[in-house]
Amino acid sequence: MYFEDLPLCDDLLDALYDMHFDECTPVQEQCIPHILEEKDLIGIAQTGTGKTAAYLLPIINLLMTKPHPDDAVNCLIMAPTRELARQIDQALQGFAYYTGIQGVAVYGGNDGARYDQEVKSLTKGADIVIATPGRLISHLSLGKLDLSRTTHLILDEADRMLDMGFSEDILKIVECLPKERQTILFSATMPEKINTFARRIMNDPVEVRIAVSKPAEKISQSVYICRETDKTAIINHIFADKAPERVILFAGSKQKVKELYATLSRKGFNVAAMHSDLQQVERDDVMNRFKARQIDLLVATDIVARGIDIDDITMVINFDAPRDAEDYVHRIGRTARAGREGRAITLVGERDMPALRAIESLLGEPVPRAELPEGMTAPEHGRSHSDKGEKGKEGRGRGRDGRGKKDKQGDKGRAGRSHGRHDRPRREKKSESPNASDSAANNSQSTEEQSQQPQGEGAKKKRTHRGGRRHRRGGKGNGEATPTQA
Numbered sequence: 001m002y003f004e005d006l007p008l009c010d011d012l013l014d015a016l017y018d019m020h021f022d023e024c025t026p027v028q029e030q031c032i033p034h035i036l037e038e039k040d041l042i043g044i045a046q047t048g049t050g051k052t053a054a055y056l057l058p059i060i061n062l063l064m065t066k067p068h069p070d071d072a073v074n075c076l077i078m079a080p081t082r083e084l085a086r087q088i089d090q091a092l093q094g095f096a097y098y099t100g101i102q103g104v105a106v107y108g109g110n111d112g113a114r115y116d117q118e119v120k121s122l123t124k125g126a127d128i129v130i131a132t133p134g135r136l137i138s139h140l141s142l143g144k145l146d147l148s149r150t151t152h153l154i155l156d157e158a159d160r161m162l163d164m165g166f167s168e169d170i171l172k173i174v175e176c177l178p179k180e181r182q183t184i185l186f187s188a189t190m191p192e193k194i195n196t197f198a199r200r201i202m203n204d205p206v207e208v209r210i211a212v213s214k215p216a217e218k219i220s221q222s223v224y225i226c227r228e229t230d231k232t233a234i235i236n237h238i239f240a241d242k243a244p245e246r247v248i249l250f251a252g253s254k255q256k257v258k259e260l261y262a263t264l265s266r267k268g269f270n271v272a273a274m275h276s277d278l279q280q281v282e283r284d285d286v287m288n289r290f291k292a293r294q295i296d297l298l299v300a301t302d303i304v305a306r307g308i309d310i311d312d313i314t315m316v317i318n319f320d321a322p323r324d325a326e327d328y329v330h331r332i333g334r335t336a337r338a339g340r341e342g343r344a345i346t347l348v349g350e351r352d353m354p355a356l357r358a359i360e361s362l363l364g365e366p367v368p369r370a371e372l373p374e375g376m377t378a379p380e381h382g383r384s385h386s387d388k389g390e391k392g393k394e395g396r397g398r399g400r401d402g403r404g405k406k407d408k409q410g411d412k413g414r415a416g417r418s419h420g421r422h423d424r425p426r427r428e429k430k431s432e433s434p435n436a437s438d439s440a441a442n443n444s445q446s447t448e449e450q451s452q453q454p455q456g457e458g459a460k461k462k463r464t465h466r467g468g469r470r471h472r473r474g475g476k477g478n479g480e481a482t483p484t485q486a
Contacts, residue, residue, distance in 0.1 A: 001029045007036060008061050011098040019094055030208045040205035043186040043197055049210055049332060052091050053188050055154050057318045060101050063127050071125035075152035078133055080160040081282055082107040082301055088130050106131035111281025119144045133169040138178060147176040159187040159194055171247045174201050187327050214363060215329055218336040225378045228349040231319060234264060237373040244297040246313050250331050252320035260299045274300035305330045311338045311482060315400035317345045321352035325362040350379045406414040
């Protein structure tokens, strides 16, 4: 389905045209019509399926076509992390570029000046507020935020918010909203606690479930069945032949991240740590330096597993097997992006065997076993199971890439961006377009969505031409790649 086949206003379609989005992903095709009808909705979809656009586009359309007060918070979007909140805000800026719809991002870790700016924006009212639960509770408790007229509530990555202990905070926030509202919940997984939670705050929701994608074919997966005490030595062994470059090392807790960072720093590696104890300015600095290739090895909690858009990660190492099998897919999905190859190595200790079995059940096949370094032995209960794999081999990635052929074409970069360009009327030079950066153009409809914010954000933008997007389909079938969302 094409976006132009949906009942979206011309201002949104023009922004999508400028951002080179033609076709809907499955989650967008299934969710947008229900949200436009103002139904409650539960969407089960992974990061990277285009779920951010699946709720932002219809919500913007509703705010443009339905009467809403100018001095109220009309839509509240909650996200588990500051990084995701910022990326949703950046995506909103791109999609709403021609509409005049304004958003405010509210999250912790900033200085007093930023807090004062948030208070000012919330007091005046905002079309859309994007916030982390903790920061929102702070504004509510100080009487700086009125949600009594909010008509749309969106919970993004609800499973992560509940895992992080935000369930009580969310329920307190929901109590401040009117009962007559539209509630939308997106989650990568649907455990029973999410289902129970959703039923408490939603009214007869429609459920849209997108099948879990398997890891990309170009990911070479392997596991080391080892003792907990040998894990650090295995990391040293992995880096002995080749120093780390563009590597993410995931650990299960922020304390373990700090310990690994200290150990690897002492060994002389160019390493940085990423965890929730860092201030926002510190987290931004770490991510910016890692993206700029000033850091070779990033040790991180699952804060980096979702919503972080870096295309050239060469290797992902799981120091601990993730508890949730689908989190494994999210973690290793940081590598082998945009058609590149990548490696994913998981260290499975005595306590990690149940998690490994869950991962292999989800994948539908065993993950190849890697041979332990000389002098190390597997724990007794792991030996026979490890023999079923291919010893001594790093293994080939056997997962299927759930994105599909067209998504891979979109990942290949600029080839697809020229599609239909000759049919498109030129804009005046002084009129900027909301084109995203290269990585955002490939991923802007997932939690990694990013769009450049032009001068004078929030104001209705003037366009020289409107009809050019109608000709984009005409270029199809001429051998050019079609730009689609990752």
